[in-house]
Amino acid sequence: MKTSLNAILAAVLLISFAAMMVWPFIQARGDEDEQEQQQPKIASAARVFRNTEGQTVLAMSQQTLVRSGIRAEPLATTSAQCVVVAYGTLQEDPSQSFTLRAPMTGTLSAAGDCHWPTLGEQLSDGTCVGTIEPLFAPAEQIDLASRLATAQADVQANTAALAADRAAYERAKSLYTKAEAESQQDVQQRQAKMLGDEARLAAARQTVKVLEAALAGKTPPSANARLAIKGGGRVVQIAANPGEAVQSGQTLLRVARFSTMLAIVALPASEQITAPIKTARLVVVGHEDHPLEGIVVAPTAAVEPKTLGQTFIFRVNADGLTLQSGAMVTAHLVVSSPQKAALIPRSAVVWAEGKPWAYASIAADQFTRQLVPTTQPVDHGWAAGLPFAPGRRVVVSGAQQLLSEESRVLPRGD
Numbered sequence: 001m002k003t004s005l006n007a008i009l010a011a012v013l014l015i016s017f018a019a020m021m022v023w024p025f026i027q028a029r030g031d032e033d034e035q036e037q038q039q040p041k042i043a044s045a046a047r048v049f050r051n052t053e054g055q056t057v058l059a060m061s062q063q064t065l066v067r068s069g070i071r072a073e074p075l076a077t078t079s080a081q082c083v084v085v086a087y088g089t090l091q092e093d094p095s096q097s098f099t100l101r102a103p104m105t106g107t108l109s110a111a112g113d114c115h116w117p118t119l120g121e122q123l124s125d126g127t128c129v130g131t132i133e134p135l136f137a138p139a140e141q142i143d144l145a146s147r148l149a150t151a152q153a154d155v156q157a158n159t160a161a162l163a164a165d166r167a168a169y170e171r172a173k174s175l176y177t178k179a180e181a182e183s184q185q186d187v188q189q190r191q192a193k194m195l196g197d198e199a200r201l202a203a204a205r206q207t208v209k210v211l212e213a214a215l216a217g218k219t220p221p222s223a224n225a226r227l228a229i230k231g232g233g234r235v236v237q238i239a240a241n242p243g244e245a246v247q248s249g250q251t252l253l254r255v256a257r258f259s260t261m262l263a264i265v266a267l268p269a270s271e272q273i274t275a276p277i278k279t280a281r282l283v284v285v286g287h288e289d290h291p292l293e294g295i296v297v298a299p300t301a302a303v304e305p306k307t308l309g310q311t312f313i314f315r316v317n318a319d320g321l322t323l324q325s326g327a328m329v330t331a332h333l334v335v336s337s338p339q340k341a342a343l344i345p346r347s348a349v350v351w352a353e354g355k356p357w358a359y360a361s362i363a364a365d366q367f368t369r370q371l372v373p374t375t376q377p378v379d380h381g382w383a384a385g386l387p388f389a390p391g392r393r394v395v396v397s398g399a400q401q402l403l404s405e406e407s408r409v410l411p412r413g414d
Contacts, residue, residue, distance in 0.1 A: 048406055055368045058406050062365055070398030072361040077390040078343035078383050083281075083332040084273060086312065088265030090284065090327045093315065097256040098231035102246040106132040106225070110242040114227070117235045123255055125232040130242060130252075132225040151204055158201035165194040233257040236325075258325075259318050263294050265331040266309040273310060277333050282316055285328040288356075289346050292316050294331065340390070341383040344372060348396045349382060350403045356382070359402050361393040367402060 051057050060070070102108075110116035110130040117129055169190040233255035240252045263282050267273065282292045294314030314331065348358045349372060356372040372384050388394070395402060 051362075051368075055362075056406075057362065057366050057368050058359075058402055059366045060402075060405070065365065065398075068398055068401055070395060070401060072359075072367075072393045073396045074391045074393050075342040075344060075388060078341055078378055078381075079339065083334050084267060084271055086265035086267045086271075086280075086309075086331040086333060088263060088311075088329055088331065090316075090323055090325060090329055091262045091264055092236070092256050092258075092325050093260045093262050096233070096258070096260050097236075097254060098229065098233065099254045100129070100227060100229060100252045102132060102240075102248055102250045102252055103225045103227075104132055104134055105248045106134045106246065108240055108242050108244050108246050108252070109133055116242050117238075117253065119235055119238055121235045123229050123232050123235060125229065127229045127232065128226060129229060130227045132227065132246065134225070154204040155201065158204050162194065162198055162201055165190065169194045227252065229255060231255065231257075256325075258323050261316055261318065261323055261325070262297065263314040263316050263329050263331060264311065265314070265329065266311045267333075269309045271310065273333060273335055275335055277312060280312070280314055280334070281332040282314065283330045283332070284321070284323060285330075287321050288349075288351065290319070290321060292319055292321070341385055342388040342390050342392065343378065343381050344384050344388060344394065345381045345396050348394050348399055350399045352403060357403075358384075358388065359395040359399050360387070361395065367395060369403070369406065 048056060048058050060068075065071075108130055109132070112131070114128040114130045117123055117127075123129070172190045234257070235253060236256045237251075237254040239254075240246050240250065246252065265280075278296055280294045280296070282294045284290075284292065294316040297313040297315050312331070312333070344358055349356050350359075350369075351357070352369075357369050358372055359367040360370050361367055370387055372382065372388070373386065
């Protein structure tokens with residue numbers, strides 16, 4: 001009996017110990033379940049609904065707003081001019097590009113200290129990119145052959161003349177030594193004639209050597225044409241490669257600088273501007289927060305053949321931006337005097353669906369996203385009209401967080 005009692009006590013103690021070990025895990029699991037049950041309540045502090053006016057409203061608790069740094073401020077007043085919007089693309093400025101052409105017919109080479117560049121490579125002024133080994137055309141080869149024949153004939157004639165003059169000089173020198181008929185002046189004249197024949201023979205032989213090498217296509221390195229970039233920039237076109245035969249005047253490569261570009265924009269066919277346009281505010285896609293100033297190139301506008309819209313060409317300074325040819329650009333052309341408008345700070349504008357938006361505050365903890373009617377860039381922001389007006393409160397800090405929260409909570413397709 002005593003043994004059974006001890007066994008029962010041992011089992012009770014073992015069960016009690018196991019319960020003490022398992023209880024913290026059970027309690028922790030219960031806390032997790034309770035937190036999961038509370039999540040919808042926490043999420044309800046950031047919810048999206050529609051008000052009686054049909055507007056989509058994002059509501060967040062004050063605690064969440066403070067913790068997220070979301071802050072709304074009243075809009076300031078600015079002056080804005082009536083503008084007409086035109087659309088187009090950026091193009092290279094011809095004055096900022098340099099085309100390297102072959103100075104002669106020959107074979108392109110990149111030996112020695114010259115390096116043939118790759119597409120997109122940045123080159124500095126004066127960079128040597130290669131050389132051209134001359135290659136003579138058929139007509140030039142005929143001319144060289146004729147000149148070679150003449151030079152060979154000169155070698156033969158000068159050789160014979162030199163032999164005769166040397167013999168005459170030796171005879172006159174011998175007679176002068178024996179104090180016979182020849183005078184010292186005669187000896188000197190014959191010596192000078194002999195030395196002249198030697199010089200002419202040497203020149204004729206050198207001419208023959210050069211012409212023979214040219215006809216054989218073996219020109220010395222010093223005869224190769226050196227190719228250097230006079231205007232540095234980024235390589236945007238490569239039309240030939242080392243080892244290829246090129247013709248005189250052929251385009252080899254082209255480099256361009258993008259610190260200055262041309263913006264070619266066209267108005268819609270329904271728009272027409274009669275007032276003279278000198279400047280415009282340009283907004284490049286991808287750089288909406290950094291508008292640029294364009295200066296009109298032509299005093300009169302042309303007509304775009306595809307859209308039949310009035311076309312303008314502006315020269316624009318990149319102002320430190322990395323711009324590419326073909327980038328889409330929007331131009332704001334001023335056509336009237338300044339008028340009162342609301343100044344929307346750049347930090348308040350978010351882009352969605354390719355359009356600019358701002359979150360207007362309709363209550364201390366409620367916000368509605370509204371389309372900015374105009375995106376005329378001004379100093380420190382954008383000038384806009386109704387529904388935005390000076391004094392209206394909009395989110396100036398944390399607008400992107402509101403957009404992310406709205407996209408997360410709002411059902412797809414709402």
